[in-house]
Amino acid sequence: MKRGALSTIAAGAAAIFGAGSALAAEGAPTPGGVHFQEPATAVMRDIVSFHDNWLMPIIVGVSVFVLALLLWVIVRFNRRANPTPRKFTHNLLVEVIWTIVPVIILVVIASQSFPLIIKEETIPQSEYTLKVTGRSWSWAYEYPDLGVSFTSSILSDEDIAARNAGDPEVPARRLLSTTEPLVVPVGANVHVLVTSEDVIHAWAVPSFGVKEDAIMGRVNETWFNVDSPGVYYGQCSELCGKDHAFMPIEVRAVSRAEFAEWVVAQGGTMPGAPAVGAGGEPEAAAAAPTR
Amino acid sequence: MSHHDAAHAGGAHDAHGDHRPSIYDPRRWLFSTNHKDIGTMYLVFAIIAGLIGGAMSGLIRWELKEPGITFLPHLVHVPHAILEQVRLGVMNADQLWAWKVDAAKHFYDTLVTYHGLIMIFFMVMPAMIGGFGNWFVPLMIGAPDMAFPRMNNISFWLLPVSFTLAMISFLVPGAGDHAGFGGGWTLYAPLSTNWGGGATPFSYHDGPAMDFLILSLHIAGASSILGAINFITTIFNMRAPGMTLHRMPLFVWSMLVTVWLLVLSLPVLAGALTMLLTDRNFHTNFFNPAGGGDPVMYQHLFWFFGHPEVYILILPGFGMVSQIVSTFSRKPVFGYLGMAYAMVSIGLIGFVVWAHHMYTVGMGLDLEAYFIAATMVIAVPTGIKIFSWIATMWGGSIDFKVPMLWAIGFIFLFTVGGVTGVVLANSGVDTSFHDTYYVVAHFHYVLSLGAVFAIFGGFFYWIPKMSGYRYNGFLAGLQFWIMFIGVNIVFFPQHFLGAQGMPRRHVDYNEAYQYWNNISTIGYLITAVGVLVFLVTLVEMFLVKRKAGANPWGEGANTLEWSLSSPPPFHQFNELPVIKPEAGH
Ligand code: HEM
Numbered sequence: 001m002k003r004g005a006l007s008t009i010a011a012g013a014a015a016i017f018g019a020g021s022a023l024a025a026e027g028a029p030t031p032g033g034v035h036f037q038e039p040a041t042a043v044m045r046d047i048v049s050f051h052d053n054w055l056m057p058i059i060v061g062v063s064v065f066v067l068a069l070l071l072w073v074i075v076r077f078n079r080r081a082n083p084t085p086r087k088f089t090h091n092l093l094v095e096v097i098w099t100i101v102p103v104i105i106l107v108v109i110a111s112q113s114f115p116l117i118i119k120e121e122t123i124p125q126s127e128y129t130l131k132v133t134g135r136s137w138s139w140a141y142e143y144p145d146l147g148v149s150f151t152s153s154i155l156s157d158e159d160i161a162a163r164n165a166g167d168p169e170v171p172a173r174r175l176l177s178t179t180e181p182l183v184v185p186v187g188a189n190v191h192v193l194v195t196s197e198d199v200i201h202a203w204a205v206p207s208f209g210v211k212e213d214a215i216m217g218r219v220n221e222t223w224f225n226v227d228s229p230g231v232y233y234g235q236c237s238e239l240c241g242k243d244h245a246f247m248p249i250e251v252r253a254v255s256r257a258e259f260a261e262w263v264v265a266q267g268g269t270m271p272g273a274p275a276v277g278a279g280g281e282p283e284a285a286a287a288a289p290t291r
Numbered sequence: 292m293s294h295h296d297a298a299h300a301g302g303a304h305d306a307h308g309d310h311r312p313s314i315y316d317p318r319r320w321l322f323s324t325n326h327k328d329i330g331t332m333y334l335v336f337a338i339i340a341g342l343i344g345g346a347m348s349g350l351i352r353w354e355l356k357e358p359g360i361t362f363l364p365h366l367v368h369v370p371h372a373i374l375e376q377v378r379l380g381v382m383n384a385d386q387l388w389a390w391k392v393d394a395a396k397h398f399y400d401t402l403v404t405y406h407g408l409i410m411i412f413f414m415v416m417p418a419m420i421g422g423f424g425n426w427f428v429p430l431m432i433g434a435p436d437m438a439f440p441r442m443n444n445i446s447f448w449l450l451p452v453s454f455t456l457a458m459i460s461f462l463v464p465g466a467g468d469h470a471g472f473g474g475g476w477t478l479y480a481p482l483s484t485n486w487g488g489g490a491t492p493f494s495y496h497d498g499p500a501m502d503f504l505i506l507s508l509h510i511a512g513a514s515s516i517l518g519a520i521n522f523i524t525t526i527f528n529m530r531a532p533g534m535t536l537h538r539m540p541l542f543v544w545s546m547l548v549t550v551w552l553l554v555l556s557l558p559v560l561a562g563a564l565t566m567l568l569t570d571r572n573f574h575t576n577f578f579n580p581a582g583g584g585d586p587v588m589y590q591h592l593f594w595f596f597g598h599p600e601v602y603i604l605i606l607p608g609f610g611m612v613s614q615i616v617s618t619f620s621r622k623p624v625f626g627y628l629g630m631a632y633a634m635v636s637i638g639l640i641g642f643v644v645w646a647h648h649m650y651t652v653g654m655g656l657d658l659e660a661y662f663i664a665a666t667m668v669i670a671v672p673t674g675i676k677i678f679s680w681i682a683t684m685w686g687g688s689i690d691f692k693v694p695m696l697w698a699i700g701f702i703f704l705f706t707v708g709g710v711t712g713v714v715l716a717n718s719g720v721d722t723s724f725h726d727t728y729y730v731v732a733h734f735h736y737v738l739s740l741g742a743v744f745a746i747f748g749g750f751f752y753w754i755p756k757m758s759g760y761r762y763n764g765f766l767a768g769l770q771f772w773i774m775f776i777g778v779n780i781v782f783f784p785q786h787f788l789g790a791q792g793m794p795r796r797h798v799d800y801n802e803a804y805q806y807w808n809n810i811s812t813i814g815y816l817i818t819a820v821g822v823l824v825f826l827v828t829l830v831e832m833f834l835v836k837r838k839a840g841a842n843p844w845g846e847g848a849n850t851l852e853w854s855l856s857s858p859p860p861f862h863q864f865n866e867l868p869v870i871k872p873e874a875g876h
């Protein structure tokens with residue numbers, strides 16, 4: 001597993017992202033963007049659709065309704081339009097309505113909310129287990145069953161310039177690109193275990209709909225299943241001290257074949273492949289569920 | 292709510308026995324036991340703290356105007372040892388700049404931290420509770436003063452002490468070489484502890500800054516608890532004859548609920564802070580997993596205080612807005628009892644929703660489901676309040692005086708902040724929004740555009756009563772419009788940044804976030820002009836000295852304070868007013 005880090009990365013990157021590989025997706029912020037990053041998992045698509053189809057219409061509706069009422073009273077009941085104020089202070093009917101209707105709206109929201117959290121929080125049968133460890137200020141990744149582990153830190157401005165000089169298909173991005181991206185297979189359930197070696201960090205990839213606190217002494221779990229090959233970025237999302245803004249997350253989702261190549265290049269062993277070290281677990285692959 | 296015949300009982304009677312000491316006599320302020328003087332000190336304190344906290348947010352926004360760390364490195368304090376290295380040539384100019392950039396990262400975190408703490412503990416709370424509460428709770432219930440006038444004095448004077456400690460904390464070493472505590476106003480452990488060091492010297496706070504901050508917040512908490520006890524006693528025991536609980540003005544109701552929240556929630560914060568203190572100094576392990584403790588327990592304790600706290604910051608505003616809307620619509624409050632009990636239920640429910648701030652700690656499905664449901668329930672009484680304010684205006688004869696502008700602005704902008712709260716309540720979506728600028732936008736809509744609008748509304752509503760002078764309507768109106776536009780430009784784009792995934796508390800950001808950050812900073816500049824206009828309005832008012840009558844607002848202003856002269860006599864209601872039920876109530 002020892003290797004010259006940079007040359008391996010370069011070789012790996014060339015193997016994975018060589019000419020012709022369809023690297024359509026990029027999970028990154030867009031300049032001036034006002035909406036979510038492009039979703040890359042079913043969970044994130046559900047988050048977006050819950051937000052866009054249910055929450056947004058409701059909250060925009062409520063806000064516009066309140067604004068319209070305010071404008072109406074401003075126009076209709078100002079001093080000039082209505083010199084003598086009326087004195088009523090009760091109206092049972094409207095009071096009942098504005099209690100019941102919000103309750104109904106909230107029940108509707110909850111009916112959509114609960115299925116979503118069930119989907120997010122129920123870890124499906126997973127092909128791969130990924131252990132993520134936050135530390136000040138970088139991320140350590142490990143596929144315990146594959147015998148792969150490495151550390152991923154922020155890519156310096158010089159390295160970004162160097163990488164982009166070669167006019168790569170996916171440019172390196174400031175504050176988002178890392179020295180060594182996490183590589184995951186497309187279309188596989190990945191069970192993520194998140195913990196920390198020191199203060200609390202949070203492992204977040206917006207386009208996956210994943211954000212999980214990394215806490216010392218506790219292992220949190222979440223999962224994802226990436227739709228299509230691409231590069232997906234995230235950033236530490238729990239204040240962890242001076243370099244909190246400088247411990248990015250870069251995930252490269254690749255085909256299963258490319259993933260297997262990468263694992264081997266990292267000195268690990270794919271399950272089912274002739275065992276190099278210990279721990280090839282053939283059943284894991286057989287049990288691969290469709291989610 | 293109630294008619295009264297206090298005009299003679301209060302104002303006229305007291306006037307001749309009124310021994311008002313000179314404002315230049317320091318003893319009047321240091322030893323004050325007068326609720327109005329103490330209220331004034333609270334308000335002055337809040338304005339000063341607000342300017343300091345506001346300046347900090349200016350530094351934050353200026354740094355965030357462009358990507359890269361470009362501005363704050365110019366401001367960081369360079370320790371003597373570093374300067375010495377530069378002098379000896381061990382460190383060249385580039386290395387010095389790199390050192391400053393590094394220091395600026397921590398400096399940025401401290402600005403975010405102290406900005407939040409100052410605005411919450413030293414601006415909003417002193418203005419609303421200490422300032423307006425002290426001034427107007429006794430006046431509105433027909434009491435001569437607060438129940439415990441000397442305790443009132445110590446409640447106030449603890450606050451400058453606490454603030455001084457917080458400022459010391461800002462300046463003494465916090466993490467390694469760097470000054471101040473940079474862990475956010477939530478003070479999460481383990482970042483707020485000193486266990487670390489070694490390989491990662493800056494990830495923990497080994498310096499005394501955090502200890503000073505703990506002490507500061509303990510004292511601020513003691514000040515608030517003493518104040519809260521004072522209010523509870525005053526409201527329960529010192530109402531004028533006939534002033535039943537159900538005839539109290541809504542501002543008094545809002546204060547009653549607020550101070551109960553304080554009494555019940557602050558001790559929990561005090562407990563959490565004490566555990567932090569002993570973890571830091573006496574090797575206890577409350578929050579240290581290595582010793583059997585749990586960092587998540589800190590968050591539960593903090594938010595058990597923290598969520599009620601955010602309602603502490605807004606409930607008095609609800610009360611003020613109710614008074615203002617009723618006064619300028621010249622119409623009694625719609626659904627008085629519903630309004631009062633909506634606040635009571637908000638207060639109660641507010642104690643059982645805390646973990647909606649912690650959806651990502653890994654609490655599991657059942658707990659998330661519970662906290663989603665409980666949190667959304669709060670939207671119901673909140674909706675009752677919004678609609679009742681509008682119903683109060685409905686059929687009214689509205690006068691758009693400056694306080695009313697702030698109140699109407701409040702109602703709309705608070706609605707916007709409220710609905711994004713409902714979005715965040717859904718942990719499924721909060722997975723995306725948590726710890727992003729969306730949350731920052733949410734809480735600034737309810738605080739900077741909610742609580743602060745209510746404070747300005749209350750200020751212009753009551754300043755003729757407090758000072759005896761009328762403000763310049765043009766200047767004050769100008770301030771409203773500038774700030775209304777400014778704060779919306781600051782905070783609305785932050786929803787977009789959050790949706791795009793920009794995490795909060797990041798000193799630097801990817802270029803993709805530049806567009807909206809730049810606009811947000813422009814909004815800050817506009818807002819700052821509004822604050823300047825506010826200061827000009829204040830100065831102009833005290834220079835020109837336009838006399839305000841006892842009741843500048845007319846028939847709509849029918850609570851007891853308007854029956855007294857402006858400013859009220861130094862001691863009022865020596866003969867208690869008698870409150871009669873309102874005809875047809
Ligand atoms: C309908 C009412 C409200 C609901 C449902 C609501 C919900 C929430 C939720 C779920 C969060 C956590 C978001 C996150 O960290 O991911 C939050 C944060 C926050 N809310 Fe609200 N909220 C409401 C009203 C208010 C009010 C009235 C205030 C204060 C005036 C307030 C102040 C805050 C603050 C300060 C935070 C951020 C705390 C921090 O993390 O630093 N909210 N709110």
Ligand SMILES: [Cu+2]
Nearest residue numbers: 236238240244
């Ligand atoms: Cu972090």
Ligand SMILES: [Cu+2]
Nearest residue numbers: 598601647648
């Ligand atoms: Cu809350």
